[in-house]
Amino acid sequence: MKKWIAFSLAAAIGVLSFTGCSGQTGTASGAGSSQAGQEVTLTFPCIWVGSDSKAKVFGEMVAGFNTEYAGKYQIKLEEQTDYDAYRDKIRTLISTGAAPDLFTVQDFPDLELYASSGKLMNLTDLLAESDMASRFEDGIVERAQIDGANYAMPYESAVVPIMYNQKLLEEAGVTSIPTTYDEFWDACAKLKAKNIFPTTQMTSANAWTSMLWYSYALAACGGADVYKNGFDDPAFEKAAEIMVKLFQNTSSDAVGADATVVNGHFFNERAAIYTNGSWILGRIKKEGVQGLYDNLVLAPGLSYGGKNGGAYISTIQAYLVAGKQDDPQKAEAAKAFLRYVSDPERVVELANSSGALFAIKMDASKIADPLQAEIVKQSAAASFMIGHFQGSVPTAVANEFPAALESLVIGDITPAEFVQHLKEVKDSNS
Amino acid sequence: MEGIVKGKAGNSASGVLCLILKWVIILLFAVYTLFPLLWLLITSLKTNAEYFNNPFSFPAVPQFQNYINAFSQANLGQMIWNSVTVAVIATAANVFVAAMASYAISRFDFKGKEIFFAIFSAGVMVPLNALMVPYFTIFSRIGLLDSMNALRILYTAIGLPIAVIIIRGFMDSLPREIEEAAYIDGCGFFGRFFQIILPLSKTGLITAATFQFITCWNEFVYANLLTSSPQNKTIQIGIRYFTNQFTTDYVSMYAAIIIAIVPSVLGYAFFQKQIISGMTSGAVKG
Numbered sequence: 178m179k180k181w182i183a184f185s186l187a188a189a190i191g192v193l194s195f196t197g198c199s200g201q202t203g204t205a206s207g208a209g210s211s212q213a214g215q216e217v218t219l220t221f222p223c224i225w226v227g228s229d230s231k232a233k234v235f236g237e238m239v240a241g242f243n244t245e246y247a248g249k250y251q252i253k254l255e256e257q258t259d260y261d262a263y264r265d266k267i268r269t270l271i272s273t274g275a276a277p278d279l280f281t282v283q284d285f286p287d288l289e290l291y292a293s294s295g296k297l298m299n300l301t302d303l304l305a306e307s308d309m310a311s312r313f314e315d316g317i318v319e320r321a322q323i324d325g326a327n328y329a330m331p332y333e334s335a336v337v338p339i340m341y342n343q344k345l346l347e348e349a350g351v352t353s354i355p356t357t358y359d360e361f362w363d364a365c366a367k368l369k370a371k372n373i374f375p376t377t378q379m380t381s382a383n384a385w386t387s388m389l390w391y392s393y394a395l396a397a398c399g400g401a402d403v404y405k406n407g408f409d410d411p412a413f414e415k416a417a418e419i420m421v422k423l424f425q426n427t428s429s430d431a432v433g434a435d436a437t438v439v440n441g442h443f444f445n446e447r448a449a450i451y452t453n454g455s456w457i458l459g460r461i462k463k464e465g466v467q468g469l470y471d472n473l474v475l476a477p478g479l480s481y482g483g484k485n486g487g488a489y490i491s492t493i494q495a496y497l498v499a500g501k502q503d504d505p506q507k508a509e510a511a512k513a514f515l516r517y518v519s520d521p522e523r524v525v526e527l528a529n530s531s532g533a534l535f536a537i538k539m540d541a542s543k544i545a546d547p548l549q550a551e552i553v554k555q556s557a558a559a560s561f562m563i564g565h566f567q568g569s570v571p572t573a574v575a576n577e578f579p580a581a582l583e584s585l586v587i588g589d590i591t592p593a594e595f596v597q598h599l600k601e602v603k604d605s606n607s
Numbered sequence: 608m609e610g611i612v613k614g615k616a617g618n619s620a621s622g623v624l625c626l627i628l629k630w631v632i633i634l635l636f637a638v639y640t641l642f643p644l645l646w647l648l649i650t651s652l653k654t655n656a657e658y659f660n661n662p663f664s665f666p667a668v669p670q671f672q673n674y675i676n677a678f679s680q681a682n683l684g685q686m687i688w689n690s691v692t693v694a695v696i697a698t699a700a701n702v703f704v705a706a707m708a709s710y711a712i713s714r715f716d717f718k719g720k721e722i723f724f725a726i727f728s729a730g731v732m733v734p735l736n737a738l739m740v741p742y743f744t745i746f747s748r749i750g751l752l753d754s755m756n757a758l759r760i761l762y763t764a765i766g767l768p769i770a771v772i773i774i775r776g777f778m779d780s781l782p783r784e785i786e787e788a789a790y791i792d793g794c795g796f797f798g799r800f801f802q803i804i805l806p807l808s809k810t811g812l813i814t815a816a817t818f819q820f821i822t823c824w825n826e827f828v829y830a831n832l833l834t835s836s837p838q839n840k841t842i843q844i845g846i847r848y849f850t851n852q853f854t855t856d857y858v859s860m861y862a863a864i865i866i867a868i869v870p871s872v873l874g875y876a877f878f879q880k881q882i883i884s885g886m887t888s889g890a891v892k893g
Contacts, residue, residue, distance in 0.1 A: 227848045227849065228850070228859070255835040255836075256840075258844070258847045258848045259844075259847040262827065266831060266832050269740055269743050275743075437662075444659050444660075445660050464659055465656075466660075
C-alpha cells in the first residue's frame, strides 16, 4: 500500500510538473520576426529588478513605454538579480548568436568584446540625432565609441566622491577637509590618536572601495592621462605606496574584508573617511547610525606633490545595448525604447528615486537629495574626470588586483613588484 | 569507550581526563557544525542596521517581516515548488540511469570497460561553467529554453559521473554468488537487475540520490542561464533576489536561505540512517 502511495505521489509530481511547463519553450533572445501590424515584443534581461534601488522607477518607465506604445511595441523585462550570473548569461547568449534584444553592460572592455562579435546594433545614427545628442554630458557619447561607432548608449554613470564624517573629524581635532595627501596623513594621525579608524579598506571580492582609493591615488600621482600612459608610468608605483600607507590607517580587519565590513565601519561611525559611488547615499541614510548622513562632507580627489588635486572619479556604470536585429520593426522598437528611457525628465525621476547618477544631463536643482546634488555640482567643477582602475584596465588585470593588493599591503611584495605583476598579467592576456 | 569503562570502574584520573577530552572534542565539532546555521537563523531575524553594527549580536526585536519579505517579494513559494519538481525528477532519473550504467560496468566484462568507466568518470573534473555555451546551444536547438524540462534533463546528465562512481563502487561489493543463484533459478537479465541488484544496492542508491538532490537543489548557474520566465525560476534564483549590483538586503536574503535549506535538512533527517550507512559501508569507495 505504502509503495503504491509513494508511486502515485511521484507520478503526480512528474505529470503535474511536465504538464505545467509544456508550451513554455522559446528563445531567450525573443528571436523571430514580426509581421506588419503585429505588436513587436522585445526581451530585456534586466539587472534593475528585485531589491535594486532603480527597480521601482525603472519598472514604471518600462510600464509607461508599454502603455504609450500599446499595440505597437512591448518590452518584456526578464528579472536578473545576480550581476556575475547576468554577465555570464549575456556572454553565453552572444556567443551562441542569440543576443538579447536589449541588455546592459557594465564595463567598456566587455562592450568592446561584444561589439567585436558583430551581434550588437549600431546606434551611432540614433545617438547623433539632434534631440538625442543634446541629452548627454559633453564628450560622453564619443568616449563610448569603438572604431568611431556607438554600439551602446551610455546610461548610468558612477560618480565617486570621497566622503568625510565631519563629526568624527572634529572630535579628532581636524578642522578642515584635506586637499593634499600631506594634510590627509595629518588628519589620519589625529583620528588614529582618538581610536577612530581613519579609512576603510578591503581586499576581498573585487576590493571595490580600495580599488577606488587606488584610482584616486593614480589620478593624483599621474593626472588625467595615467591610464593612457600604461603601467610604465611611475604614478602606478607611487599610488601603490599610497595604498600601503592607507592600509596602515585603517581597521585591523581590512585584509580579507569585504564590502560588509567596510560599510559596517563607516555606517557605524567607527571609520571617518570612505569612498564609494553616489548610489550608497540611500543606504547611508537608511542603514547608517542616526545623524551620519547629515554629518557627511563630500570632496574630490587629493593633490600629490602640489599637482592633480580636485579630480573626480567617474565612469559609465551601465551601457544600454541592443542586439542586432534583422527585423526593421524590432530595430525601431529598440531605438524607441532607448529614446524613451533617456528622456531627461524621466532620468531625473530615476536619479531621485535611486541615488544613482546618469550620463544624461540633469539640472542639479531638480535633484531632491542635497548630497546627490552636491556631487553633480562638484563633479561639474572638477579639475578633471577620470575613470576608475577596474573599468580602465583589461578584465584580467582588474580580476588580479585584489590578490595583488593583499600581497602588497601585507608586505609580501614591494610597490614596484605590485605594478610589475599587474603589468605581466596585462601582457600575458593581450 | 574503553576509556569510559575504565574511568567508571577504576575512577582513574586518566579515565576522567579522557572523558573530558572526548566531550570537549564532540562539543567543538558540534559548535563548528551548528554555529553557522545558528548565526544564519539569528541574523535572518535582525535589521540590516543591526547586522552592520554587530554581525554577532542578537536582534533587539525579532524581525519576522524578513521571512514575509522573502515570500512576498521573491515569490519563494512558486520557486520552492519548481525546485522540488526539478530536483525530485532529476534525482530519480539520474539514479535510475546511473544504476543501469553501474550494473553494466560492475557485472559485465567487455573490451575497454575500465577506459569507458574512466572517461565517464572524468566528467566530474570538467567545470560546469565551461560548458555553458554548448549546453545553451543544445537546449536552444531542441526548443527547451525557458522550461524546467531543460533543467531536469541537464541535472540528470551532469550528475551521472558521480552517481556512477558511487553506485558502481557499491555494486562491486555485492557478492556475485547471489546473482548467480538467481540466474540458476531462472531469473533473467531484467529480473536480476530489478529484483536482486537494485534492492541490495538501496543504500548506495540513496547515497547517490542524496548527492544528486543537493546538487540539483543548490544549482544556480544553469537555472539562471536556461530559464527566464518568473514561473520557471528555482529557489537559488530567489535567494539572489535580494542582492543587486551595489547593495544587498542581507537579512531578507538570509531569511530566504533559511527557507531554502529546510527541504534539504528535512530530507537528511528522513534518510539519515541510510545516508550514514551508505557513506560508511563502502558506497563511496569507488
